[in-house]
Amino acid sequence: MEKRFNQSVFEELKSLLQDRVTSETNIRNEHGVGYSYHACTPPDCVVFPKNTQEIAEIVKICANHKTPIIPFGAGTSVEGHVLALEGGVCVDLSKMNHIIEINTDDMYVTVESGVTRNQIDEALEGSGFFFPIGPGVNATLGGMASTRASGTNAVRYGTMKDNVLTLTAVLPNGDVIHTGSKAKKSSAGYDLTRLLVGAEGTLGIITELTLKLHSYPEAIFAAVCSFPSVELAVNTVIKTIQKGIQMAKIELLDDQMMRAINLYSALNYAEKPTLFLEFGGSKVELEEQIRKVEEIAHEHKVIEFLWEKGEENRKKLWRARTDAAPAAVALREGGKLMSTDVCVPISKLAKCIVDTQVDIAETNILAPILGHVGDGNFHLTIVVDPNDANEIERAKALNERLVKRALDFGGTCTGEHGIGIGKLHFMQPEHGDALNMMRTIKRAIDPDNIMNPGKLLP
Missing domain, CATH: 3.30.70.2190 (Alpha-Beta Plaits)
Structure with a gap:
């Protein structure tokens, strides 16, 4: 894809943030790859804002020059969500890591989006309450919201979409919006909170979240x-x-x-x-x-x-x-993880997994299976030799067949990993004409396509 970046963007960002903007090669490369097999595609520069207002100013600069913006949490995504496909500015949210309020009376916690999963666990230690959404990595809460993460507790407590009460986000023109309320339910207007949860940074940058807490069991x-x-x-x-x-x-x-x-x-x-x-x-x-x-x-x-x-x-x-x-990867020295997931109605789960096991054996690929089977979601932790192009293509073909199998069973191409670029071409067969409505929303909110371009929507 063609790059959209010019030096004046860097100079304006430098004036705003001083030493919290860098074009140093190693840092750019660290921000151009997730926890996956997708090749590193670095941004042109990386910025480290400290608050929502700074992000709004960053976005306004980029919007003025039609420069791409890629939000970055902990870099733990597996489907290429953080790749800078058209260059641009990576917005690293790691300095926005403050827990703003823990309210046990109303059972919520308000955090900046750079707060990590482990950090919130430590803050709630001994309170009698916990936050239930936990992917198998120390992801940021903003990143978890953006990919609509779930985890081992989802069968009882739901996913991120069920546990975000309110959020603050910066839109592609630099406007700051606040969605939702701290009430347990609302019938007021479009559900903008859930529009942004799962949007993978394509509609704006989530900067703060208010999350439900749950009582710790006896x-x-x-x-x-x-x-x-x-x-x-x-x-x-x-x-x-x-x-x-x-x-x-x-x-x-x-x-x-x-x-x-x-x-x-x-x-x-x-x-x-x-x-x-x-x-x-x-x-x-x-x-x-x-x-x-x-x-x-x-x-x-x-x-x-x-x-x-x-x-x-x-x-x-x-x-x-x-x-x-990491245990699966350790089975093969020098192996690289190609992780994928699907989700199907639970009545189809056994058949889907058994057919997939047969496919794995016939393909002769190392691909241990695990899953949150209580909600029909399972994963292949495919381990490949990154230098063997033939093996990588066979692994990709295995993933293609897995997704087709899930869709044929009335399921989805991903239960929690998200789309990124890795599952982009499955959006049309899964959503059909509904994809046009998603594109309409994207164009209306981000007409210049600067928010994480090339992701989620083909």
């Missing part, structure tokens, strides 16, 4: 259950959900992924298709939930049902799950 138990097959494990999940049993987390790891985490995290779980489960609530509620889930698991030929009731063992279990991606 008791939490975790379990590890291994099964003879993925199909039996997934059918256990489906039956559990259909029975209305409230689970906090339901994670599936196939035999390859169990081998990976055993090696990486020094564990010794059975290397079989396995469910990681977590129950949260009162002790009386948990006893009944546990009894019902054990019954369902035994109906589906569970091999082993291990309880991890101690706090330390439970944390170790979920640390291992969080480390699944």
Whole structure:
């Protein structure tokens, strides 16, 4: 793509921010790549604003010169969201990392968008409340909102779209808007909050968020259950959900992924298709939930049902799950991660995963499977040799077939990774004519296409 940048933009930004703007090559390269196989595509310069007003001034300068703007959080996205395809200015939000207010009476927290997932956990320690959305990396809250992130708790607490009450954003002309309210619900006008949540920085830069907090359960138990097959494990999940049993987390790891985490995290779980489960609530509620889930698991030929009731063992279990991606990469020296995800109706989940396993075996690709199967979302952690062009093409073809399979089952090309550039060409087959409405919204808000151009919309 043609670059859209001139030196006068840099000079104006330098006048505004002094030493908080740089065109140094190493820093530019660090901001031109995410956590993925996509080739580094650096911006022309990187700026480090400290507040919303500075971002508004940065955007006005760029808008005046029709210069692209790429928001940057922690650089943990996997589908090329932060690549500067047309050059331009990368807006690094890491200095906007203040927690503005924790309000336990009304159960919300207000943060700047550069606050990280781990940072909010530490701030809430001992408060009796927690923020439930947790991808497997220490992402920023602004980035999580922009990609509509979810994670292991989504089956009970929803995704980012369900947990953002209000936000502040800078639009492509430099205007600052505030959307939503701190009330639990509203019927007032278009839902602009949810328009910006998931927009991947293509409609504006999110600078502040007010997020829902949830009460920490009285008791939490975790379990590890291994099964003879993925199909039996997934059918256990489906039956559990259909029975209305409230689970906090339901994670599936196939035999390859169990081998990976055993090696990486020094564990010794059975290397079989396995469910990681977590129950949260009162002790009386948990006893009944546990009894019902054990019954369902035994109906589906569970091999082993291990309880991890101690706090330390439970944390170790979920640390291992969080480390699944690097654990998969560690299976192959010099391997590079090509992570992908889809989401399907839960009744189609077992068939979709089993067909995908057959495809993986026939393709002869290393691709351990894991997923938040309680909501029909699963991932392939494809590990490729970055220097083997043939293998990369076979991996991409595997991903193409995976997405087609999910769409045929009435699902979506991504449950939480987002589109970026990696899944751009799946938007038309998934959305059809509705894509024209998305383009109309984009043109109306960003007529010069300066906000993260080349992403989300083909």
